[in-house]
Amino acid sequence: MIRDSSINPFLAKSLGLNDFESLARYYVFQHVGRSVVTSFGSNMEQMIKVLFTGERGDWWDVVRKTKKIHYYVSVKSGPNDVDKDQAVHFASEAKKIMKKDPKAFPVYIMAYGKSKNAIPVKAMKDEGVDPEKHMVVGKKAYEIITGDPDFLDKVFKVAMNVKSSAGAEKTILESIDDKVNDDDFVFPEMKKADLTDAKDIYRKKKVANKKFNDHLKKITKRASIQKKVTMHIARHSFGNIAGDSIHPLMLQKLYRHSDLKTTINYQANFIHKDADDALESVVNF
Numbered sequence: 001m002i003r004d005s006s007i008n009p010f011l012a013k014s015l016g017l018n019d020f021e022s023l024a025r026y027y028v029f030q031h032v033g034r035s036v037v038t039s040f041g042s043n044m045e046q047m048i049k050v051l052f053t054g055e056r057g058d059w060w061d062v063v064r065k066t067k068k069i070h071y072y073v074s075v076k077s078g079p080n081d082v083d084k085d086q087a088v089h090f091a092s093e094a095k096k097i098m099k100k101d102p103k104a105f106p107v108y109i110m111a112y113g114k115s116k117n118a119i120p121v122k123a124m125k126d127e128g129v130d131p132e133k134h135m136v137v138g139k140k141a142y143e144i145i146t147g148d149p150d151f152l153d154k155v156f157k158v159a160m161n162v163k164s165s166a167g168a169e170k171t172i173l174e175s176i177d178d179k180v181n182d183d184d185f186v187f188p189e190m191k192k193a194d195l196t197d198a199k200d201i202y203r204k205k206k207v208a209n210k211k212f213n214d215h216l217k218k219i220t221k222r223a224s225i226q227k228k229v230t231m232h233i234a235r236h237s238f239g240n241i242a243g244d245s246i247h248p249l250m251l252q253k254l255y256r257h258s259d260l261k262t263t264i265n266y267q268a269n270f271i272h273k274d275a276d277d278a279l280e281s282v283v284n285f
Contacts, residue, residue: 047111048073048075048109048111048141048145049061049062049073049075051142051145051146054071054073057072059074059093060072060073060074060093060097060106061073061074061075062075065103068103069103069105070101070103070104070105071105071107072094072097072101072104072105072106072107073106073107073109074090074093074106074107074108074109075109075111076108076109076110076111077110077111077112078110078111078112078113079110079113079116079117079120079137080113080117081110082108082110082117082119082120083119083120084119084120084123087119087120087121087123087124087127088123088124088126088127090106090108090120090124090129091123091124091128091129092127093106094106094129094134095127095128095129105134106129106134107134107136107144108120108124108131108134108135108136109141109144109145110135110136110137110138110141111138111141112137112138113137113138114137114138114139115137116131116135116137120135121135138152139152142155187205187208187212189204189205189207189208189211190204190205190208192204209231212231213230213231216229216230216231216234217229236270239266239267239269239270240270242267243267243270244267248260248263248264251263251267
């Protein structure tokens with residue numbers, strides 16, 4: 001796993017990640033955490049842009065002009081998403097637009113947070129732009145946008161109602177923990193199967209197989225693939241690609257064959273090297 005991926009072996013050792021399970025748990029949590037934060041932050045930024053109705057500017061995310069004030073808005077998900085260089089750039093653009101438009105009010109809006117990050121605050125001050133006036137964080141930002149001081153509280157209530165109506169039984173940490181469990185199944189349908197009942201296992205496998213075949217059909221249609229693609233054909237494709245390059249004992253494990261003879265006989269259908277070499281020697285005599 002370390003050899004074939006981007007896992008840092010020095011970090012793994014220093015953190016005491018000495019087995020596959022601990023490595024998997026750490027990197028799954030890290031990957032999912034980063035992905036969730038990034039995607040959620042992007043959605044928060046998009047929500048601010050939608051709420052702050054206006055047009056896209058040359059540099060600004062939103063430009064909204066009222067009779068008294070022309071708002072030039074740059075949006076970030078949170079105060080820690082702005083570094084020194086970004087703050088300096090904002091200050092530069094803010095000074096340009098205030099010089100060009102006497103009604104201009106440039107503002108850096110953070111979708112969440114309670115306090116401003118000291119680094120961009122200092123950078124803006126050094127550039128001659130007052131962060132107390134031109135940087136707004138969290139609840140105050142929504143009040144400026146909507147005119148409702150309680151708007152953010154209402155958003156939280158809606159979010160909680162959505163979570164409740166979705167019927168989420170597990171927290172995200174519990175869901176991630178499931179994914180790194182050695183006893184977990186590839187197909188979620190099997191989680192509900194009675195593993196002591198062969199008929200129930202068969203039914204669950206059949207349901208999972210049908211669902212994935214339906215998805216494959218949609219994919220082939222969108223990809224303009226004319227040939228039929230199913231889970232069964234995918235198994236044959238794997239066998240054909242594997243050929244004789246994978247040891248039969250490993251193939252037996254992957255195919256889940258109880259008898260090695262079954263694997264050897266099955267794989268014989270896909271090993272054409274000897275026949276190909278024989279034909280080539282005749283054709284190219």
